[in-house]
Structures are given as C-alpha cells and as structure tokens.
Amino acid sequence: MGACDELREAAYQNPYLQYMYSYPHKTAYRPLENLSLKEYAPLFAGGGHGLYLHIPFCETKCGYCNLFSVAGEDAAADRYLDAVERQCRQYAALLKPYGAEFSEAVIGGGTPFFLTGAQMERMFDLLDTYFCFHADRGLIIETAPNQTTAEKLAVIRRAGAVRVSMGVQSFSDRELAVLGRRHDAARAMEALALLKSFDFPCVNVDFIYGIPGQTAESLCASLSKALSYEPDEIFLYPLYVKHGAGLVRKGVVPDPAAAYAQYLCAGRFLRENGFRQDSMRRFVRGSGKRAFSECGFGTSLALGCGGRSYAGNLHFCSPYAITRKDCLLRLDEYENTDDFTRITHGIVLSEEEIRRRYVIRHLLICPGLERVRYRQRFHSDVTDDFPVLKDWMECGFVQETEFLFLTKEGLGLSDYLGPQLISPRVGAAMREWEEGHEGTHDFVPRQSEKL
Ligand code: SF4
Structure with a gap:
C-alpha cells in the first residue's frame, strides 16, 4: 500500500479527531x-x-x-x-x-x-x-x-x-x-x-x-x-x-462512517441550494469566494469566566472546565477575583507554535494560506516548515494556486488533517490533561510526533 493509500485509510477510519477552531x-x-x-x-x-x-x-x-x-x-x-x-x-x-x-x-x-x-x-x-x-x-x-x-x-x-x-x-x-x-x-x-x-x-x-x-x-x-x-x-x-x-x-x-456519509449528502444539498462552502462546517448563502483575511495574530480580550484572551504570543483564560462541579468551582473563583489583571492560566507561544497556529488558522478555511505572505511573515517556505503539506498535496487533499487550500475531499477531512499539525509539546500537554480527566477519549493523534 502506498503512503497516500495509508493516509486515506487512516483518515476515513475516523475523520473526526478534533475540531481545530483555535490552536493551541x-x-x-x-x-x-x-x-x-x-x-x-x-x-x-x-x-x-x-x-x-x-x-x-x-x-x-x-x-x-x-x-x-x-x-x-x-x-x-x-x-x-x-x-x-x-x-x-x-x-x-x-x-x-x-x-x-x-x-x-x-x-x-x-x-x-x-x-x-x-x-x-x-x-x-x-x-x-x-x-x-x-x-x-x-x-x-x-x-x-x-x-x-x-x-x-x-x-x-x-x-x-x-x-x-x-x-x-x-x-x-x-x-x-x-x-x-x-x-x-x-x-x-x-x-x-x-x-x-x-x-x-x-x-x-x-x-x-x-x-x-x-x-x-x-x-x-x-x-x-x-x-x-x-x-x-x-x-x-x-x-x-x-x-x-x-x-x-x-x-x-x-459512528464516524455514518457521520461522514451524512456530511457528504448535506454538503451536496446545500451547494445545490445556493450555498458555498467556506470550511468543513461553514456554508454561506451565495456564490463567489470568501475574501482572504489574515487571522491568528489578532488581539482579543475576553470578559467573564471561560472566555479566552489573545494578546500577542500570550493566550489565557480560566482553567478548562466541562463538568458542573468544575465549572461551578471556576465560576466561584471568578466571582471572588480581586485583581483581574493578574494572568494565572494560559500559554505563551513559541515562534514555532505561532507558525503552526498560522497554518491551522488559514489552511482550514477558504481561500486558504497564501504562500508568499507566509514567507514574508516567517522568512521560510511553509512546505519546508511543514513537509506534511507536501504529502497532502500528493494525496489530493491540498491544492495550490496563489493559495494552498484544502480540496473538496480535504475539507471533509479537516478534523483529521488539522490535528496532524499539533506540535509534540502541545499534543503531550493535551494528552496529560485527558489522562487526568475521567470519561475522556484519546483525541490527539500520535502521528503529530512525525512533524
Ligand atoms: S449546554 Fe447546550 S446550549 Fe449550553 S453551551 Fe452547551 S451546547 Fe450550548
């Protein structure tokens, strides 16, 4: 079996590893x-x-x-x-x-x-x-x-x-x-x-x-x-x-196979009814293309408990909580905070993580990642930094014009491909969190170590 066949087989076995709406x-x-x-x-x-x-x-x-x-x-x-x-x-x-x-x-x-x-x-x-x-x-x-x-x-x-x-x-x-x-x-x-x-x-x-x-x-x-x-x-x-x-x-x-079949059918239905597809999840009424907008560097300030702020290489928010017990604990801490300007939980991104974030934030949404712009920002070529993109091009998941973008097939596999861009360090931290929390699934691909 060739490398593409292997990749395709793994991707279709479960296309739903992780929604990469933000990174890390x-x-x-x-x-x-x-x-x-x-x-x-x-x-x-x-x-x-x-x-x-x-x-x-x-x-x-x-x-x-x-x-x-x-x-x-x-x-x-x-x-x-x-x-x-x-x-x-x-x-x-x-x-x-x-x-x-x-x-x-x-x-x-x-x-x-x-x-x-x-x-x-x-x-x-x-x-x-x-x-x-x-x-x-x-x-x-x-x-x-x-x-x-x-x-x-x-x-x-x-x-x-x-x-x-x-x-x-x-x-x-x-x-x-x-x-x-x-x-x-x-x-x-x-x-x-x-x-x-x-x-x-x-x-x-x-x-x-x-x-x-x-x-x-x-x-x-x-x-x-x-x-x-x-x-x-x-x-x-x-x-x-x-x-x-x-x-x-x-x-x-x-059942990932049933979900993927439904995705294909729904995408077809929406396109036939006048919607364009901007990402795996987003369908917009009308034709044309989504205009490029550079993202991933913006500054955003979060208010309230549970929202996250982005300030340069610093991302911060209250500790991740899902269960009622954990959420109530964090809410109580929030309501009793005297000094909201103290930052106590988050991550400071290295230059490498900023590159990963940039690729994830652009590749998974139309019109994709502009190679020239990446070079201007990071002074290197994106496929040299992330050789896995070459594999995806060879397999037909990514195409190149002035942008690198996910093909129709690649878009449907966004939740499999995106997680491959998680760094080993971030992947290990995510796994450590999962292992400490009951009732979670292993959703961080171990293949990320390959990058
Ligand atoms: S509980 Fe339901 S409605 Fe509330 S945030 Fe979660 S998914 Fe949304």
Missing part, C-alpha cells in the same frame, strides 16, 4: 506565574481589536456539550454581571492610556439569551460604558430557541447586533431528545421565524450530524426546513462526545 487547545494551557495584563496592554493600542464576553448559563446542559456552561443557576446571573463589571472597570483603566478601540464584540456562551432582557441591557451598557468601539463595530451574539423572545431580540437590535446565531441542531424531535436539547422542532421553527422577522444582516443556524439514529435523509429534511427561513449561513457540526459530556456517561459513541 485550552487543555494545553497551564498555570502561569508573575504575569500581568499590564505588560500586554500596549498590544491593545489603537483600533482593530476583538472583545469577547462569555455568558456561561444555559437552561440545561446538552448531552454533547464540552463548553464552559452551567444549568440551573438562574439566580447567579446578577452576581456574575457584578463580577464582569469589576473586570470591565479594571481592564478599561489598564487600556485607557493606549486608546484601545474594539472593532468587534462577540457575546457567546453558554446561552447569552438566558439572561433576562434587563440583564442583557445591563450587559450592553457595561460594554459601552467601559470600552470604545469603532463606529461600524460588528456585534455578534448566540441564541437558543427556548430563550429567543421578541423582547430580547429588540434589545440586541438596539445594541446593533449584525450576526445572530441560533443553535437549532435538528428539526427532528427524536434527534433533539438524543442530544439532550430542551427545545422541540415546533419551538425552533417559531423562534427562527421570530428571529428572521427582525431582519438582522446575518442569521446563522447551527446543525449537528452524526447523531445516533440520524440518517442523511433526516439531516437533509432538517436543512430543507431551515432553508425555508432563508438563513444567511448554516454551520454543520459533527457530533463529538468527549471530555465527560453527558453522552459519554450514557455510553454514546458516534
């Missing part, structure tokens, strides 16, 4: 000492920065959830916003001398719409009181069907939301029950219709495939229903069951 993964972060945001504040001089606010509350913890979120803490939101306000005040004082201006605010979670309308008003007031935004700031927020009300949508419209993302996941009640979602299909349709009636510039709907019992037909039936509401974007997420999520305890193990 938070499980590779470790305690940091003697670091203060003061030293990094000059990086926030001038404009172009991102602000992220994490709202960690949800109605229920979904069976697959590996995000920082807790359910049943309705009474905790005001206390949490008090802590966010203290953090805002301290960060704002630190950034003031540098004239920091933010071009984007992202509110994620958890379920930001879990807050009451009044709490949401307070949240936006906090941002506007303590931070400067560009006149055209992009305000992005996530919602869930059960929490979507006209009152709250009016609040985010007044705040200037430009993109609203709704986690529908499926329009099959049976599949929603397997996932442990609290809403049903009827509620999701009602919420989506309401959301669309507010005319936000971009409405995105999230779906999951690879759910036990789901078929390509039932997935496409869900997508077809979604299309009747004319969303601007659709994200298709393969089901991952990891890190002590509820479905792990129930013994649910996704």
Whole structure:
C-alpha cells in the first residue's frame, strides 16, 4: 500500500479527531506565574481589536456539550454581571492610556439569551460604558430557541447586533431528545421565524450530524426546513462526545462512517441550494469566494469566566472546565477575583507554535494560506516548515494556486488533517490533561510526533 493509500485509510477510519477552531487547545494551557495584563496592554493600542464576553448559563446542559456552561443557576446571573463589571472597570483603566478601540464584540456562551432582557441591557451598557468601539463595530451574539423572545431580540437590535446565531441542531424531535436539547422542532421553527422577522444582516443556524439514529435523509429534511427561513449561513457540526459530556456517561459513541456519509449528502444539498462552502462546517448563502483575511495574530480580550484572551504570543483564560462541579468551582473563583489583571492560566507561544497556529488558522478555511505572505511573515517556505503539506498535496487533499487550500475531499477531512499539525509539546500537554480527566477519549493523534 502506498503512503497516500495509508493516509486515506487512516483518515476515513475516523475523520473526526478534533475540531481545530483555535490552536493551541485550552487543555494545553497551564498555570502561569508573575504575569500581568499590564505588560500586554500596549498590544491593545489603537483600533482593530476583538472583545469577547462569555455568558456561561444555559437552561440545561446538552448531552454533547464540552463548553464552559452551567444549568440551573438562574439566580447567579446578577452576581456574575457584578463580577464582569469589576473586570470591565479594571481592564478599561489598564487600556485607557493606549486608546484601545474594539472593532468587534462577540457575546457567546453558554446561552447569552438566558439572561433576562434587563440583564442583557445591563450587559450592553457595561460594554459601552467601559470600552470604545469603532463606529461600524460588528456585534455578534448566540441564541437558543427556548430563550429567543421578541423582547430580547429588540434589545440586541438596539445594541446593533449584525450576526445572530441560533443553535437549532435538528428539526427532528427524536434527534433533539438524543442530544439532550430542551427545545422541540415546533419551538425552533417559531423562534427562527421570530428571529428572521427582525431582519438582522446575518442569521446563522447551527446543525449537528452524526447523531445516533440520524440518517442523511433526516439531516437533509432538517436543512430543507431551515432553508425555508432563508438563513444567511448554516454551520454543520459533527457530533463529538468527549471530555465527560453527558453522552459519554450514557455510553454514546458516534459512528464516524455514518457521520461522514451524512456530511457528504448535506454538503451536496446545500451547494445545490445556493450555498458555498467556506470550511468543513461553514456554508454561506451565495456564490463567489470568501475574501482572504489574515487571522491568528489578532488581539482579543475576553470578559467573564471561560472566555479566552489573545494578546500577542500570550493566550489565557480560566482553567478548562466541562463538568458542573468544575465549572461551578471556576465560576466561584471568578466571582471572588480581586485583581483581574493578574494572568494565572494560559500559554505563551513559541515562534514555532505561532507558525503552526498560522497554518491551522488559514489552511482550514477558504481561500486558504497564501504562500508568499507566509514567507514574508516567517522568512521560510511553509512546505519546508511543514513537509506534511507536501504529502497532502500528493494525496489530493491540498491544492495550490496563489493559495494552498484544502480540496473538496480535504475539507471533509479537516478534523483529521488539522490535528496532524499539533506540535509534540502541545499534543503531550493535551494528552496529560485527558489522562487526568475521567470519561475522556484519546483525541490527539500520535502521528503529530512525525512533524
Ligand atoms: S451546547 Fe450550548 S446550549 Fe447546550 S449546554 Fe452547551 S453551551 Fe449550553
């Protein structure tokens, strides 16, 4: 068997190793000492920065959830916003001398719409009181069907939301029950219709495939229903069951072959219905190509517990937590923090890790990685630094024009190929974390040592 056959066989055996939405993964972060945001504040001089606010509350913890979120803490939101306000005040004082201006605010979670309308008003007031935004700031927020009300949508419209993302996941009640979602299909349709009636510039709907019992037909039936509401974007997420999520305890193990067949079918369906594919997960209404935007170096400041900040080679956030016990512990620590400018947990990236991050952040999304630009930044050739890319070109997973980009086949294997770019050091740290946590799966490819 040739090298390509071997690679292909391994990739198709399980294309779903790891979602590489950011690198390094938070499980590779470790305690940091003697670091203060003061030293990094000059990086926030001038404009172009991102602000992220994490709202960690949800109605229920979904069976697959590996995000920082807790359910049943309705009474905790005001206390949490008090802590966010203290953090805002301290960060704002630190950034003031540098004239920091933010071009984007992202509110994620958890379920930001879990807050009451009044709490949401307070949240936006906090941002506007303590931070400067560009006149055209992009305000992005996530919602869930059960929490979507006209009152709250009016609040985010007044705040200037430009993109609203709704986690529908499926329009099959049976599949929603397997996932442990609290809403049903009827509620999701009602919420989506309401959301669309507010005319936000971009409405995105999230779906999951690879759910036990789901078929390509039932997935496409869900997508077809979604299309009747004319969303601007659709994200298709393969089901991952990891890190002590509820479905792990129930013994649910996704079937990668079934998931991949569903992915192929859904991708075809969306392309036939006027969507272009920008990454393995992202489908955007319309033709043409996504414009290149250089990413991976941006500065982004996170507020709240569980969000991560990026400041040059420093990435930091509270320790990774999934289970209720761990999340509550971190929330308690957050709410009792006196000095938010002390950085106690994260990672300082070496030059080599910055290169890896750059390749991961560009290759996995259209239009790909511009070779010339890589050379200008790092003074070397990307395929010399990462010879594995040559193998992928030979196997037809990557093509080259002025960009190196994943082919259609490569896009579908993003969650297998991307993890091969994890460094041995980061891979070892991730494995160490997994080994110390019950109910996790080994998802870091050992092949990464080859690079
Ligand atoms: S998947 Fe989303 S809605 Fe479900 S518990 Fe996690 S953060 Fe909350």
